[in-house]
Amino acid sequence: MHLLLVDGSTYIFRAYHALPPLTRKSDGLPVGCVSGFCNMLFKLTEDLKGEDEPTHMAVIFDHSAKSFRNELYGEYKAHRPPAPEDLAPQFPLTRDATRAFSIPPIELEGWEADDIIATYACAARRAGGKVTIVSSDKDLMQLIEPDGSIRMLDTIPRPGQPPLRWIGPEEVFAKFGVTPDKVIEVQALCGDSVDNVPGVPGIGVKTAAELINTYGDLETLLSRAEEIKQPARRQKLIDNADLARISKQLVTLSQDVPLPLELDALARQPIDPGTLIPFLKAMEFTTITKRLAALLDADPDAWEADPALAAKPVSAVGFDNAARAEARAARHAADGKADAPAVLHAHRTHEAIRAIPFDLDAYTTITDPETLAAWIAGARQQGHVAIDTETTGLDNQAADLVGISLALAPGQAAYIPLGHVSGEGDIFGGGHAEGQMEMKDAIALLAPLLADPSILKIFHNFKYDHGVLCRFGLPVEGFDDTILLSYALDGPQFNTMAELARHWLGHEGIPIKDLLGSGKSQKTFAQVPIPDAARYGAEDADITLRLWHILKARLVPENATAVYETLERKLAPVLARMEARGISVDRQILARLSGDFAQRAAAFEAEAHELAGEKFNLGSPKQLGDILFGKLGLPGGTRTKSGQWATGAGVLEDLAARENVPLAKVIVDWRGLTKLKGTYTDALPGYINPRTGRVHTTYSQHSVLTGRLSSNDPNLQNIPIRTEDGRKIRTAFVAAPGNELVSADYSQIELRILAHIADIQALKDAFEEGLDIHAMTASEMFKVPIEGMPSEIRRRAKAINFGIIYGISAFGLANQLGIPRGEAGDYIKTYFERFPGIRDYMEEMRRRVKSEGFVTTLFGRKILFPNANSKNPAERAFVERASINAPIQGTAADLIRRAMIRMEPGLKAAKIEADMLLQVHDELIFEIPEGTADKAIPVITDIMQTAAEPAIRFSIPIQVDAHAATNWDEAH
Numbered sequence: 001m002h003l004l005l006v007d008g009s010t011y012i013f014r015a016y017h018a019l020p021p022l023t024r025k026s027d028g029l030p031v032g033c034v035s036g037f038c039n040m041l042f043k044l045t046e047d048l049k050g051e052d053e054p055t056h057m058a059v060i061f062d063h064s065a066k067s068f069r070n071e072l073y074g075e076y077k078a079h080r081p082p083a084p085e086d087l088a089p090q091f092p093l094t095r096d097a098t099r100a101f102s103i104p105p106i107e108l109e110g111w112e113a114d115d116i117i118a119t120y121a122c123a124a125r126r127a128g129g130k131v132t133i134v135s136s137d138k139d140l141m142q143l144i145e146p147d148g149s150i151r152m153l154d155t156i157p158r159p160g161q162p163p164l165r166w167i168g169p170e171e172v173f174a175k176f177g178v179t180p181d182k183v184i185e186v187q188a189l190c191g192d193s194v195d196n197v198p199g200v201p202g203i204g205v206k207t208a209a210e211l212i213n214t215y216g217d218l219e220t221l222l223s224r225a226e227e228i229k230q231p232a233r234r235q236k237l238i239d240n241a242d243l244a245r246i247s248k249q250l251v252t253l254s255q256d257v258p259l260p261l262e263l264d265a266l267a268r269q270p271i272d273p274g275t276l277i278p279f280l281k282a283m284e285f286t287t288i289t290k291r292l293a294a295l296l297d298a299d300p301d302a303w304e305a306d307p308a309l310a311a312k313p314v315s316a317v318g319f320d321n322a323a324r325a326e327a328r329a330a331r332h333a334a335d336g337k338a339d340a341p342a343v344l345h346a347h348r349t350h351e352a353i354r355a356i357p358f359d360l361d362a363y364t365t366i367t368d369p370e371t372l373a374a375w376i377a378g379a380r381q382q383g384h385v386a387i388d389t390e391t392t393g394l395d396n397q398a399a400d401l402v403g404i405s406l407a408l409a410p411g412q413a414a415y416i417p418l419g420h421v422s423g424e425g426d427i428f429g430g431g432h433a434e435g436q437m438e439m440k441d442a443i444a445l446l447a448p449l450l451a452d453p454s455i456l457k458i459f460h461n462f463k464y465d466h467g468v469l470c471r472f473g474l475p476v477e478g479f480d481d482t483i484l485l486s487y488a489l490d491g492p493q494f495n496t497m498a499e500l501a502r503h504w505l506g507h508e509g510i511p512i513k514d515l516l517g518s519g520k521s522q523k524t525f526a527q528v529p530i531p532d533a534a535r536y537g538a539e540d541a542d543i544t545l546r547l548w549h550i551l552k553a554r555l556v557p558e559n560a561t562a563v564y565e566t567l568e569r570k571l572a573p574v575l576a577r578m579e580a581r582g583i584s585v586d587r588q589i590l591a592r593l594s595g596d597f598a599q600r601a602a603a604f605e606a607e608a609h610e611l612a613g614e615k616f617n618l619g620s621p622k623q624l625g626d627i628l629f630g631k632l633g634l635p636g637g638t639r640t641k642s643g644q645w646a647t648g649a650g651v652l653e654d655l656a657a658r659e660n661v662p663l664a665k666v667i668v669d670w671r672g673l674t675k676l677k678g679t680y681t682d683a684l685p686g687y688i689n690p691r692t693g694r695v696h697t698t699y700s701q702h703s704v705l706t707g708r709l710s711s712n713d714p715n716l717q718n719i720p721i722r723t724e725d726g727r728k729i730r731t732a733f734v735a736a737p738g739n740e741l742v743s744a745d746y747s748q749i750e751l752r753i754l755a756h757i758a759d760i761q762a763l764k765d766a767f768e769e770g771l772d773i774h775a776m777t778a779s780e781m782f783k784v785p786i787e788g789m790p791s792e793i794r795r796r797a798k799a800i801n802f803g804i805i806y807g808i809s810a811f812g813l814a815n816q817l818g819i820p821r822g823e824a825g826d827y828i829k830t831y832f833e834r835f836p837g838i839r840d841y842m843e844e845m846r847r848r849v850k851s852e853g854f855v856t857t858l859f860g861r862k863i864l865f866p867n868a869n870s871k872n873p874a875e876r877a878f879v880e881r882a883s884i885n886a887p888i889q890g891t892a893a894d895l896i897r898r899a900m901i902r903m904e905p906g907l908k909a910a911k912i913e914a915d916m917l918l919q920v921h922d923e924l925i926f927e928i929p930e931g932t933a934d935k936a937i938p939v940i941t942d943i944m945q946t947a948a949e950p951a952i953r954f955s956i957p958i959q960v961d962a963h964a965a966t967n968w969d970e971a972h
Helices: 008-018 032-047 088-100 113-126 138-143 169-176 180-190 205-215 218-223 231-239 241-251 273-282 286-295 320-334 340-354 369-382 439-451 462-471 482-493 497-505 512-516 530-552 561-581 587-612 621-631 649-657 662-681 724-730 749-757 761-769 773-782 791-805 810-817 821-834 836-852 873-909 933-945
Strands: 002-007 056-060 130-134 150-154 165-167 384-391 401-409 412-417 456-459 479-481 698-700 710-712 739-746 854-856 862-864 915-920 923-929 960-965
Touching (some): 008 088, 032 088, 113 130, 169 180, 169 205, 218 241, 340 530, 384 530, 401 462, 482 862, 561 915, 749 761, 791 821, 923 933
Parallel strands (some): 456 479
Antiparallel strands (some): 915 923
């Protein structure tokens, strides 16, 4: 038996990066990687003939990014970027391609491809066979056997190398300086920056090989580390022994994977043209089809394209929600449950809507008042209409309105062109294009419809469209929003119309890039020809309406009505008004700060040059790495995949703190200043809207799992407040003349919610008495009086208080506090002993997420964890940690949402003049007239403190700290 095991993931990325992008003409499906994969797979089978020809074969793939190693070390592979957007939909197609070549594709949840390869290879060797592993991955070199029973084959073309490069013990020794059986020991010491395996800082492959060749193995080396003559090397091994042991576990390939197929099932099968050619035709690989058909002596015209693959949407997402609904409805009907009809209705609605085809040529272009009036009459008659706007940009406070789309029924949609320009080639546009309605006529007809709350207007991302329409005199009353419906039902699983359309409708809409282009030649929507714009805009409205039918029907059977109606839908117009108001930013303050930061950064730069003994570019990771680890020979140096030294924040902070390297500290300070300058003081003036003179951030209420809001363009939630320089930036956010800013902030809200949910009497008493919660915790844990408590003791208690909320481990707490892991573990143990209710709460959340697949906030928001019962231990552990924090953070997010929704009517009822401008985590920022803070602040704090009622009555006091000042920093 000769078993050939192909590292499928390596083949995928080789194929993707080796070839230019290629899309299927019929539907735009990316297939470039699939094409390269097919060529490589066929070439491999053709190259291995004679004594090298395999009798058994499989292609092994990684199932997902998580494996049991993430449980061993949370940072394992944490820095790997996500797959490119156009590669992700090709992953399942590479499995289809493998089957088409009559080769079994194998992957297993919770296991990496390397583990599966190791298990198969060792099983085949035990059975007396020989194994060839097609890969150049160094992690697989530990499997190579001296007798040649397991060897590797590198098929990557390299200059001056043969096309097929066999890797045996000699090649391993040339790379690692040890025999294959010692590769694991070397890797444990030198680590791997690509996979984030820590190793021992400062020890590279050469040193590691020298040590292992001297001492034999890792454990012997660590037990005899005191014997090492070099002081720095000796201390590194002593200090990082645990990291080395963890690293050895991470790099050791498992040979105990529960294999899905026996070895006999991997026996080679001849390629079946009846399977391969329909696959290639479905992919529209004309050239490959003809070439392979000729080699197989087959007639390519004898087979049609595989219809299942030819119809596959661009993002092959399963329609599992509908299938689950059908099964659930059957169960509930059998059990006599009342919601069975609603479940069936939701499923049948989905099936009916999905079955209606899209016909883009059937859409209408409305260019006269009479036609628009007829469509408006249709909307009034049926009581609802889907609406979409087309604009010149993504900023709804600056973009111009180009057109409006309407949809009355699936397939019945229209586009109203309003702002298209002639002179398509001119980047600034030309004159008003012919064949459009006058803006004033359209507004006059649409305004009564949009303002009528009895007619439901259906949007996708209402907040954006509402912001645009309001600027053109078209405020909206009475709406639904498909992205918010989706968020209330499924969380942030789908964030765009395209994703929802693929999943629920199996439809790939017209890509906006096809209309606007990209790069320097990109145009605005106003320059798109009206016929093209009409198809695109009407299709968007059509998709929106279809999604609404499907998603709205799910609210009742999935118990999401309350969250959607009381939180999501009510918050959207509040956020729209906040975005429209914006906040004033003082350009002069920003300019002064930029100048100050620039001077101080220059001083740091000069100091860095002096410490380094030469001038170099502090912003160049390569030059910095060469100085730190090359010239100065500092410990902790590891190389990136490109071969240069790693100089990330963690590396520098570690050098500055643990190794007391002044140059590293200077670089850290320089980076901090230049980041503040580039991200805020230099960039913020560019966000000032010329029309309003204010900065308008954009809030997303549907992108965070727990219900928190995110802020973009600019992101005002990440302005640092724990450093003096960060707080200086907040001084530039100012009240308009004659006004003040009020900052109202929930105090320690998550700890208060934890005390309530977990019913922890000691914490509840402390909050009731107004005690310093961290000092009280420290006193309980360490038996230290609160009076005169050392700040270090309180700091440790604070770290534990907040860490527990996020399911922190002993390893994480040890890193955060700079203490041994054993001591950190003792702290956590003591914490649970003093506050047993917390452990009970954590166990309950773990049980609930495992049995139900979700946890809930106190206000009923479901926070879904689809992988709660994953076979992958690391994935399960992550879900368990997240499920502990999610109800707490989610309840805090829901609480401030309720406060924001109640704020405007509450202030109006109290006759308080105040505009809510910003929301930043647990803080709300208002603008009020000067001299009115004494009246405004009590009303604001009362609304925030009672926002949970009557739905929830907390067993602890909710405290809000509020202050007024002329700028944000002083108000906070």
